Amino acid sequence: MDSTSQQTRLKQLERIVVQEQDKLFKFAYLRIGNRDDAEDLVQEVLLKLFCSEEHLNSIRNLEQYLFKSLHNQCLDYFRKKNIQLLPIDEATLIPDHEEDQEIFDEYLRIAKLLNTLPAEQQEVIRLRCTDQCKFKDIAKILGISLATVKSRYRYAIQHLQNSLNLNR
Amino acid sequence: MEDNQQIITEQLTSKVVFKSSDTLTEQIMEKAEQSNPSFQKKCSFKKIFITAVSAAAVLAAIVILRPFLTQAYSAGTTFNKASDVFSNVSACSMEIFVRTLPDENFSYIDVKQGFVKHTLINQPSTKRWSLEKPGRKALFDGTNTWLWQPSIQTSIGTWTPDNRTGTKFPGNSKGILEDFVIYTEPFLMMSLEAQYIRLNPKALIKKEKNDSKLTILIDAPAIGNFENDFCKNTSLEETDTRREYVFDLETNRLLTVKIDAIMDGKSTTVLEIKNIQYDYDIDSSTFEVPKDVEWMEYLSGIHGNNSKTSEFVGIIPERAIEKAFAAMESWDEETLKVVMAQYNLKNIKSTYAGCRLLSHKIHFRSGRYAGVFIPCTIQFANGEKVNRNIAIRNDNKEHVWLIDGGI
Numbered sequence: 001m002d003s004t005s006q007q008t009r010l011k012q013l014e015r016i017v018v019q020e021q022d023k024l025f026k027f028a029y030l031r032i033g034n035r036d037d038a039e040d041l042v043q044e045v046l047l048k049l050f051c052s053e054e055h056l057n058s059i060r061n062l063e064q065y066l067f068k069s070l071h072n073q074c075l076d077y078f079r080k081k082n083i084q085l086l087p088i089d090e091a092t093l094i095p096d097h098e099e100d101q102e103i104f105d106e107y108l109r110i111a112k113l114l115n116t117l118p119a120e121q122q123e124v125i126r127l128r129c130t131d132q133c134k135f136k137d138i139a140k141i142l143g144i145s146l147a148t149v150k151s152r153y154r155y156a157i158q159h160l161q162n163s164l165n166l167n168r
Numbered sequence: 169m170e171d172n173q174q175i176i177t178e179q180l181t182s183k184v185v186f187k188s189s190d191t192l193t194e195q196i197m198e199k200a201e202q203s204n205p206s207f208q209k210k211c212s213f214k215k216i217f218i219t220a221v222s223a224a225a226v227l228a229a230i231v232i233l234r235p236f237l238t239q240a241y242s243a244g245t246t247f248n249k250a251s252d253v254f255s256n257v258s259a260c261s262m263e264i265f266v267r268t269l270p271d272e273n274f275s276y277i278d279v280k281q282g283f284v285k286h287t288l289i290n291q292p293s294t295k296r297w298s299l300e301k302p303g304r305k306a307l308f309d310g311t312n313t314w315l316w317q318p319s320i321q322t323s324i325g326t327w328t329p330d331n332r333t334g335t336k337f338p339g340n341s342k343g344i345l346e347d348f349v350i351y352t353e354p355f356l357m358m359s360l361e362a363q364y365i366r367l368n369p370k371a372l373i374k375k376e377k378n379d380s381k382l383t384i385l386i387d388a389p390a391i392g393n394f395e396n397d398f399c400k401n402t403s404l405e406e407t408d409t410r411r412e413y414v415f416d417l418e419t420n421r422l423l424t425v426k427i428d429a430i431m432d433g434k435s436t437t438v439l440e441i442k443n444i445q446y447d448y449d450i451d452s453s454t455f456e457v458p459k460d461v462e463w464m465e466y467l468s469g470i471h472g473n474n475s476k477t478s479e480f481v482g483i484i485p486e487r488a489i490e491k492a493f494a495a496m497e498s499w500d501e502e503t504l505k506v507v508m509a510q511y512n513l514k515n516i517k518s519t520y521a522g523c524r525l526l527s528h529k530i531h532f533r534s535g536r537y538a539g540v541f542i543p544c545t546i547q548f549a550n551g552e553k554v555n556r557n558i559a560i561r562n563d564n565k566e567h568v569w570l571i572d573g574g575i
């Protein structure tokens with residue numbers, strides 16, 4: 001790649017970074033609850049996009065593309081993290097950065113709400129409610145059918161209604 | 169009902185502002201500037217070279233250890249009794265915790281990593297076995313050996329590998345596990361350790377009896393030729409180790425194993441075996457392979473066996489390396505199928521196609537590695553230059569030079 005097209009691509013990337021980074025950070029943080037790791041994953045996703053063959057100006061559904069990529073990064077993160085033998089650190093109940101108390105509390109609040117759901121249903125709910133994704137985008141992000149997304153969402157809502165005693 | 173749904177979705181909708189760090193944009197742009205988008209890599213260099221069959225050649229930067237494998241045969245009473253126990257059970261299972269990465273070769277060990285749980289199930293009567301860690305699974309179903317990356321349940325869903333291909337090897341191809349092979353045969357692990365004790369007078373043995381348990385501690389010095397210390401501390405054999413075995417005195421059963429590597433006066437546990445279950449009740453699906461994996465047959469023989477094979481016989485290793493890199497530069501698959509028979513060419517093509525050998529030095533030997541190492545300076549298609557010690561060996565029946573590590 002010559003230096004002019006490299007510069008053009010860098011500018012395109014910068015625009016995407018500025019536009020999407022907070023949204024992506026929220027996506028990752030609400031799954032991970034740790035600023036440093038969440039930002040690392042966001043960085044990795046954006047660099048992957050930069051190094052890909054995609055035309056940065058013409059990705060059809062950029063948000064869906066990035067969410068899908070970040071979802072996979074998060075899965076990989078948990079896959080690697082789950083296999084560590086290290087004891088669960090009590091300190092994880094405190095945010096890594098003092099100034100993150102508010103977002104950390106929010107992470108815990110939502111995590112507790114979703115805690116009783118199977119992982120697959122949790123993710124559908126997160127994508128729908130906290131990331132404001134459409135059902136058809138959720139299907140693409142998770143690589144499942146639209147019908148499956150809707151049924152997981154329906155089961156999850158029913159379950160939450162019961163657990164929150166909203167049916168009484 | 170709809171009101172309830174709204175209440176729930178409102179509760180799950182975050183009102184808090186999530187703001188990434190002020191420096192994040194800068195960091196990303198800085199990294200992007202350092203990278204070159206025209207050079208596509210699916211894996212980092214590190215990942216590529218540690219996936220190689222023998223990573224011993226590239227250990228200058230990362231300390232890689234592989235589980236011990238002694239060459240001896242049985243002798244020591246305690247180990248022999250434990251070996252008999254393993255031979256006579258209907259089946260056994262055990263958890264093996266190793267400092268490694270989940271989707272690397274089973275033999276790959278890195279003291280800087282956390283522990284990864286491996287599960288072994290062995291059925292002596294049928295010789296079937298299954299070894300699994302997150303990211304890699306191998307099993308012998310009584311007819312063939314299968315190796316693939318399984319899907320994994322995580323806390324946010326199922327992680328599925330990008331590449332849903334696996335390899336089918338004929339018969340009981342335990343060699344694919346490299347040094348980890350002894351764990352598929354726990355009885356062998358015991359008898360080999362017994363023999364090691366007998367044949368290595370420098371090993372210090374200590375026995376401790378405690379209630380119903382017997383602990384055997386073995387302080388074993390590194391084995392090998394370290395005139396060139398390149399391979400020192402690169403495998404458990406080539407590292408000073410302390411190995412601790414705990415047995416049940418009444419039943420002679422092995423209870424736990426712990427292996428510490430001693431490096432620079434520091435001791436680090438690199439492998440532990442726990443939760444050994446004897447006469448384990450095997451599930452009917454234990455030795456089944458998934459149907460949604462695309463299985464590739466392993467090439468018969470140790471090399472591609474095509475018209476290019478003879479080009480890698482009867483030459484010096486330096487010449488073999490030159491030919492190998494010439495083939496990489498033009499991506500001559502016929503040639504690469506021979507000299508790089510141990511690699512999946514599809515996986516490494518994006519990184520190594522167009523790669524050139526700029527210079528190399530004369531080969532050297534180190535430790536217990538059967539082949540040689542050749543220090544090379546190579547240049548990737550994007551212009552990046554790196555130094556690598558390429559491992560190459562010809563200790564096969566046909567004496568064909570095969571690249572074995574460093575890639």
